[in-house]
Amino acid sequence: METKENILLNIKNLHVWYRVYGGYLKVLNGVNLIVRKGERVGLVGEAGCGKTTTMKSILQILPPGDFLIPKGEIYYKGKDILKMSFSEIQRLRSKEIAMIFQDPTTALNPVFTIGTQIGDVIKYSIALEEKKVHKEKLKILSARALKEAYLPDPERMLVNYPFQLSGGMRQRTCIAMAISSSRNLLIADEPGTSLDVTIQDQILHLLKEIVEKMGASIILITHSLGVAREMTDRIYVMYAGTIVETALTKDLFQNPVHPYTKGLLASVPKLSGGGIARGIPGRIPDYLNPPQGCRFQSRCEHATSSCAENPPQFVEVEKGHLVACYLAQR
Amino acid sequence: MTQPGNNEILKAVNLKKYFRIGKNKKGPIFVRAVDGVNFSIKYGETLGLVGESGSGKSTIAYTVVGMYHPTSGQILFKDQNIGMEAVRRSLSLKKEIQIVFQDPSSSLNPEQTVEQILSLPLRIHTRTSKRQFREKMVELLEKVELPSDYLYKLPPSIGGGEKQMVAIARALASNPSLIVLDEPTSALDVSIQAKVINKLMNLQKELNLTYLFITHDLSLERNVASRIAIMYLGKICEVADAATFFEKPLHPYTQMLISSVPVITEEEEKLKPKKIVSIGEIGSPVNPPSGCSFHPRCPYRMPICSEVDPEMIEVSPGHIVRCHLFSMPEKTGSKEV
Amino acid sequence: MRNLSGGQSNSSIAVSLARPKSLFWTNLGRNWYKFSRNPLSIIGLVIVLVIIISAVFAPWIAPYPEQAGPFVDFENAGQPPSLQHLCGTDNMGRDIFSRIIFAFRGALIMAIVVLALAVPPGVLLGLIAGYFQGGWIDTVIMRITDIFLAVPPLILALAVASVLEPNLMNAMIAVTVMWWPWYTRLLYGTASSIKNEYFVIAAELTGAGKFHIIFREILPNCLSPIFTKIALDVGWVILIGASLSFVGLGQQPPTPALGQMVSDGARYMPIFWWMTIFPALAIVLILLGFNLMGDGIRDMLERGMG
Numbered sequence: 005m006e007t008k009e010n011i012l013l014n015i016k017n018l019h020v021w022y023r024v025y026g027g028y029l030k031v032l033n034g035v036n037l038i039v040r041k042g043e044r045v046g047l048v049g050e051a052g053c054g055k056t057t058t059m060k061s062i063l064q065i066l067p068p069g070d071f072l073i074p075k076g077e078i079y080y081k082g083k084d085i086l087k088m089s090f091s092e093i094q095r096l097r098s099k100e101i102a103m104i105f106q107d108p109t110t111a112l113n114p115v116f117t118i119g120t121q122i123g124d125v126i127k128y129s130i131a132l133e134e135k136k137v138h139k140e141k142l143k144i145l146s147a148r149a150l151k152e153a154y155l156p157d158p159e160r161m162l163v164n165y166p167f168q169l170s171g172g173m174r175q176r177t178c179i180a181m182a183i184s185s186s187r188n189l190l191i192a193d194e195p196g197t198s199l200d201v202t203i204q205d206q207i208l209h210l211l212k213e214i215v216e217k218m219g220a221s222i223i224l225i226t227h228s229l230g231v232a233r234e235m236t237d238r239i240y241v242m243y244a245g246t247i248v249e250t251a252l253t254k255d256l257f258q259n260p261v262h263p264y265t266k267g268l269l270a271s272v273p274k275l276s277g278g279g280i281a282r283g284i285p286g287r288i289p290d291y292l293n294p295p296q297g298c299r300f301q302s303r304c305e306h307a308t309s310s311c312a313e314n315p316p317q318f319v320e321v322e323k324g325h326l327v328a329c330y331l332a333q334r
Numbered sequence: 335m336t337q338p339g340n341n342e343i344l345k346a347v348n349l350k351k352y353f354r355i356g357k358n359k360k361g362p363i364f365v366r367a368v369d370g371v372n373f374s375i376k377y378g379e380t381l382g383l384v385g386e387s388g389s390g391k392s393t394i395a396y397t398v399v400g401m402y403h404p405t406s407g408q409i410l411f412k413d414q415n416i417g418m419e420a421v422r423r424s425l426s427l428k429k430e431i432q433i434v435f436q437d438p439s440s441s442l443n444p445e446q447t448v449e450q451i452l453s454l455p456l457r458i459h460t461r462t463s464k465r466q467f468r469e470k471m472v473e474l475l476e477k478v479e480l481p482s483d484y485l486y487k488l489p490p491s492i493g494g495g496e497k498q499m500v501a502i503a504r505a506l507a508s509n510p511s512l513i514v515l516d517e518p519t520s521a522l523d524v525s526i527q528a529k530v531i532n533k534l535m536n537l538q539k540e541l542n543l544t545y546l547f548i549t550h551d552l553s554l555e556r557n558v559a560s561r562i563a564i565m566y567l568g569k570i571c572e573v574a575d576a577a578t579f580f581e582k583p584l585h586p587y588t589q590m591l592i593s594s595v596p597v598i599t600e601e602e603e604k605l606k607p608k609k610i611v612s613i614g615e616i617g618s619p620v621n622p623p624s625g626c627s628f629h630p631r632c633p634y635r636m637p638i639c640s641e642v643d644p645e646m647i648e649v650s651p652g653h654i655v656r657c658h659l660f661s662m663p664e665k666t667g668s669k670e671v
Numbered sequence: 672m673r674n675l676s677g678g679q680s681n682s683s684i685a686v687s688l689a690r691p692k693s694l695f696w697t698n699l700g701r702n703w704y705k706f707s708r709n710p711l712s713i714i715g716l717v718i719v720l721v722i723i724i725s726a727v728f729a730p731w732i733a734p735y736p737e738q739a740g741p742f743v744d745f746e747n748a749g750q751p752p753s754l755q756h757l758c759g760t761d762n763m764g765r766d767i768f769s770r771i772i773f774a775f776r777g778a779l780i781m782a783i784v785v786l787a788l789a790v791p792p793g794v795l796l797g798l799i800a801g802y803f804q805g806g807w808i809d810t811v812i813m814r815i816t817d818i819f820l821a822v823p824p825l826i827l828a829l830a831v832a833s834v835l836e837p838n839l840m841n842a843m844i845a846v847t848v849m850w851w852p853w854y855t856r857l858l859y860g861t862a863s864s865i866k867n868e869y870f871v872i873a874a875e876l877t878g879a880g881k882f883h884i885i886f887r888e889i890l891p892n893c894l895s896p897i898f899t900k901i902a903l904d905v906g907w908v909i910l911i912g913a914s915l916s917f918v919g920l921g922q923q924p925p926t927p928a929l930g931q932m933v934s935d936g937a938r939y940m941p942i943f944w945w946m947t948i949f950p951a952l953a954i955v956l957i958l959l960g961f962n963l964m965g966d967g968i969r970d971m972l973e974r975g976m977g
Contacts, residue, residue, distance in 0.1 A: 025704035283528030441869040458879065
């Protein structure tokens with residue numbers, strides 16, 4: 005097994021429920037996910053599978069009062085985030101973990117300049133160490149951060165408002181804000197999805213370069229398997245609140261085991277033609293009354309009675325390749 | 335429905351659509367959304383229109399369907415001029431051309447039941463009696479594989495893929511011959527997209543439909559379209575049949591776009607042209623660059639490219655390109671993939 | 672979940688497609704859940720129910736119902752609040768608590784009538800102006816609306832009410848006249864933004880007529896802001912009504928009206944404070960109740976996640 009020091013983030017058996025009319029939406033049903041130092045991890049899943057909920061749990065930004073975490077821990081550098089004090093979490097958000105949101109247009113405040121917004125981020129992170137920063141120094145640091153993200157003419161950019169920037173430039177600004185103090189873990193939620201393909205390409209390569217340069221780890225949330233394949237070392241496939249399969253990226257594409265993974269891969273249209281598979285029949289389970297055992301059973305052509313009793317545990321089918329499916333046990 | 339001598343159901347001739355957004359000292363300012371476009375669609379085929387934002391593909395879709403009227407140029411549907419807004423079109427024309435929008439959450443009225451949504455086109459375009467209404471609607475739902483109790487559901491309680499199926503059923507209700515699909519699956523997950531696309535393809539065969547299929551997803555277009563046209567800043571750059579488009583892309587923009595598509599198999603990787611990293615931002619349709627509008631981003635640009643806009647040249651049967659690399663007879667064959 | 676196979680007859684189709692009950696009632700539980708998230712909304716609802724019930728059953732609930740009409744008892748005049756007279760007695764010896772309860776009746780009637788008369792034309796004009804935004808219809812309707820809105824509301828109501836004979840009916844007319852433009856403005860904004868939604872465009876493209884677009888496509892999407900505003904407006908109409916009766920317009924004595932009671936008692940301040948304060952508090956209570964309940968209604972009607 006690997007050394008404990010190598011593991012940066014360890015989500016263990018995380019359950020998250022949302023309070024709604026009629027009971028609880030049991031969205032996350034035991035999520036297990038590990039991010040190592042310097043690793044690029046992809047979290048792949050479709051709408052409603054719980055990937056955003058998982059990420060929000062890490063940064064503790066779930067809607068207050070409306071959720072419950074009945075079980076599970078999230079260890080960051082050995083400490084459980086769910087038990088941290090408010091000031092510890094603030095420190096985490098400011099110096100350790102940064103999130104880059106999906107839509108750069110709504111992630112930036114339209115009534116403040118870029119300089120103000122990125123300056124605030126830097127000012128706050130410095131303030132946590134009880135230091136104050138001079139306005140001029142702040143400007144220099146802000147411009148430097150924008151330069152890291154290859155924004156043209158950073159000094160002039162500081163006085164611009166978000167509406168004056170294109171989508172690609174806004175996304176770069178968000179990335180600059182995320183890396184403006186040294187980070188160990190970046191969480192990028194569907195980066196570039198709302199942008200054009202060629203611009204998304206630029207953004208993804210920027211992320212790749214930054215992560216390499218900083219030696220940081222990154223969790224890339226995406227519904228696009230192609231993006232995950234190009235940008236990650238290891239992929240976690242998520243379905244209905246659980247991780248169904250995880251493997252090194254090349255292993256996952258060469259040897260998918262879980263029926264959901266296989267169905268997903270078959271549904272992706274190929275550049276080489278050949279038509280599109282039929283997709284996966286059925287729909288995601290009702291989180292209000294989820295099934296007892298495996299949550300994929302209603303859509304799985306290999307389902308047996310054992311699938312209905314207990315959720316399957318991880319089985320290692322090859323080194324580093326884990327599958328949560330009774331099929332893998334046979 | 336008689337087919338005219340040529341087998342083209344839709345034809346656009348030098349179509350332009352400009353939007354006036356103000357004026358400055360030099361005169362009025364226009365967004366040149368569509369800037370001189372020529373294409374045609376044959377009966378029963380699927381013409382794919384691809385491009386990024388500002389390319390004009392949605393504007394073309396909306397003009398075909400009657401949301402806009404052309405600034406200049408012609409659109410012909412079955413040899414009939416349809417270059418006017420829908421309010422001025424005949425009822426039979428409105429029946430023949432239908433559209434499916436990208437986001438079913440906004441293209442279906444959230445306060446109407448599926449029954450009410452489907453009854454509108456049935457009431458206007460068909461001679462169904464009140465008693466047969468329900469039967470007809472159930473039939474439509476069957477065509478898109480939705481159960482009949484969906485008639486009483488409101489869109490917010492239906493999932494994304496199923497809402498889009500309702501939108502498709504609504505388009506089919508008037509028995510159209512041409513359906514414009516504007517990014518119909520861009521808002522859907524990949525496994526649901528597969529279901530919807532398969533259904534669309536089956537319906538096309540079953541009902542003899544012609545599709546104008548617009549998307550930014552090249553891998554999807556590869557599997558859906560019989561011919562593909564790629565657009566940049568209001569003009570068509572290249573047209574070819576689907577296989578040729580991806581196996582032998584000629585226009586630098588086409589190559590750039592295909593090379594940035596994320597793929598999931600080695601086989602597809604080998605198919606992609608050499609990686610061209612796109613430089614800079616997409617140009618603005620308000621003030622497009624001079625000459626060939628793509629020249630600022632083009633790795634192969636030549637002096638003539640900033641001065642003269644190239645003509646459309648047919649490089650081989652059915653394969654048309656708008657690029658100076660191919661418009662000079664002595665250069666043909668030198669810059670191919 | 673396919674449930675129709677080929678070969679089914681018409682009659683079985685009719686049976687299997689029985690229309691479910693109206694969605695509001697089926698969703699009653701969910702609507703109540705949304706309403707009751709904020710405990711203040713429940714407090715508002717309780718206050719409103721208390722007011723309505725006491726107004727409806729006033730003759731049985733009020734301890735001295737006869738004192739809400741022509742009645743004098745100068746021996747008992749000016750009594751401070753006590754167990755026999757919860758809010759004391761006024762300068763004519765009448766029990767203020769009973770009079771307040773009877774005054775609720777006039778207040779509620781005014782609110783119901785005013786809103787019933789003002790809302791439909793206001794909504795209709797706003798819908799039409801919003802749909803034909805940019806044309807002459809829009810200009811004509813909205814400029815007329817602007818004129819009405821430009822006049823301070825109370826002044827307008829006073830002007831109308833003073834021209835007519837002072838009574839409840841004319842007070843209602845006066846308030847109606849100044850109330851409808853607010854709904855026109857509300858609908859103008861809502862309708863003009865909804866008309867650009869894709870589902871409206873889809874209906875237009877397929878050939879739907881203007882009547883269908885305005886009343887079947889746009890209006891159903893405007894209902895939440897309309898009903899929320901109505902719930903909140905009840906309190907405000909009553910307040911304006913009280914302002915009118917404060918100056919002697921509106922409900923005439925001896926029938927009790929809250930504003931009139933405040934005004935009558937004002938000259939006896941501060942010694943006989945209960946004569947003004949309790950009717951004033953009653954007005955505050957009405958406004959508070961309807962406002963809190965209105966917030967809850969807004970939460971209930973808001974379109975959340977599907």
